[in-house]
Amino acid sequence: MGDPALSRRGFLAASAAAGLGMTALTGCGGDSDGGSSDGTTTVEWWNISTTEPAKSVWASLAKKFEAQNPKVKIKIVQLENDAYKSKMTALTASGKLPDIFHTWGGGVLKQQVDAGLVEDLTDRTKPWADGLLKVTKEPYIYDGKVYGIPFDMGMIGFWYNKKLFQQAGVSEPPSTWGGFLEAVSKLKAKNITPIALAGKEKWPGMYYWAYLAMRTAGIDALQKASEDKDFTGAGFVEAGRHLKQLVDLQPFQKGFLNAAYSTPTGQAAAVGNGKAAMELMGQWAPSVEADAGKGLGNDLGFFPFPAVEGGKGAITEVFGGGGGHALRRGAPQAAVDFLKFWASEATELELVKKTSVLPVLPNAEKAMTDPNLRLVQAQLKSATGFQLYLDQAYAPAVGQEVNDSVAALIAGSKSPEQVAQSITQTAKEEQ
Missing domain, CATH: 3.40.190.10 (Periplasmic binding protein-like II)
Known part of the structure; x- marks a missing residue:
């Protein structure tokens, strides 16, 4: 996946x-x-x-x-x-x-x-x-x-429950990180779990840090950091701080650190059963939500990862594979x-x-009927930049350290600075 x-x-x-x-x-x-x-x-x-x-x-x-x-x-x-x-x-x-x-x-x-x-x-x-x-x-x-x-x-983006957003008074999907945090707060205020996360499997958490790094440091910085074996730049530390802002709001479902992705009690099921308002996941999300849970049908929507105010990246730069x-x-x-x-x-x-x-295959686009998948396809085609999953784009040990360090930040055992240092150290060891 x-x-x-x-x-x-x-x-x-x-x-x-x-x-x-x-x-x-x-x-x-x-x-x-x-x-x-x-x-x-x-x-x-x-x-x-x-x-x-x-x-x-x-x-x-x-x-x-x-x-x-x-x-x-x-x-x-x-x-x-x-x-x-x-x-x-x-x-x-x-x-x-x-x-x-x-x-x-x-x-x-x-x-x-x-x-x-x-x-x-x-x-x-x-x-x-x-x-x-x-x-x-x-x-x-x-x-x-x-x-x-x-x-x-495909690309990674937010899949969300339109009905739960409406109940919380979130009139439209947020396009900025500040707006996103505000939406999370509104959902929490209505006792709605804002986000489902498979904390047991580290790759879903990596998506947040990767996108935040793209939005703050800029997409080119991800490649340069890999080449220079240095992830300690301000943009990467800031990405961790933005993620910590989110974590501090306690937005994830109860027991998320032990949750898997596609099990009946996991991340996809929480969204598919209407128990969480959104998940950051790839184009396969709707079918897994329906398999692990009930699926949301017409209540399911999609929006791209928000822009970060003052960041070097653009909302049209996408992450995925x-x-x-x-x-x-x-x-x-x-x-x-x-x-x-x-x-x-x-x-x-x-x-x-x-x-x-x-x-x-270009000819196969005619078979697409799902409006959300058409939206993902359109955003992919109009993307101004594309970044492959970090745990695949980088050398294996570096990719794994990204996953491990970000998981530690989400669990509260590593600071944004320590995440940047750990990834850098592993990159240097790979020389």
Whole structure:
């Protein structure tokens, strides 16, 4: 999910932390082409679509591919976001990745590419990949070579309950940070939980700090800080202070520090069941809210992350990313064929209609019916800047430290200055 950091602090330590025995590690990837004595090729496909409707839709599409390719068997491994990242970190350390695996691109995929574990798809996909929207392909390209194929693209923003906003006297979504804090206060005054947050999973909290850093320091500062290995600039500290302002208002649901994202008692369910007024989440939010809770139907609205007064960033600069697939180096031709099938117009139309992904093929936009998703798509297309998820854009250990430090700030155990220092220290250690 957009959410995202494939890494933990050192690959070997993470493999131990994930509790993976070598049987699990050797169960996929490697140099085998998955062939069997009857000529059938088994392709292992790891993804994170664990919620409905995506889980069932993806499984049925895999069956459709098998029907069209009788000599190919797709073995699906579906894992929840954090579990997926931990296991992929361990597999990367072992040098054996699945045939086809979910990726968000950025620094995490680059590390796998640099380790020689990922197939160069440039020539093998060119005839059909050229038709995909250019912006959706950028996170998977390094030195002009293609290492992943996108299946969706999107942005993080606030999903909110129109009815609860109305009850609290918030007449329209806030466009400034000051206005946002005021809206939170109004919701609290009416005994409405303003925000649902999955504190147990650290990536949802990272979104707040990342957006605040974009709005205060400016989008270019995020890249420069990564290159200079220095996140102690005033804009980053200020981002933490703005987040602390929000945390001090106690805006999150009771027990948020132990809440997961997509469970029946988690972040998405709290919004989907009308128990919290909003969540900061990606374009997949409506379908997860409906799967984990009841969903809000016409009461659900969307607005971009507010501008910060006096900041260097603009409200038209967006933060997010998309999902893609990469292949292990030496993956069989059947895996490439599956990526082609997944990027076809027929598959894309089904994904857009049934799972609320934002299309990566221009022709698939006609299948979009949800007004909120159309709004997200329009904002993406008119964006003046785009920043990939920080826990994917940066080197794995740095991305994980962003998540950990921001989670500590939200929990009250780290100051804004300490967050900036911790990320900087980890970035320097990566040299």
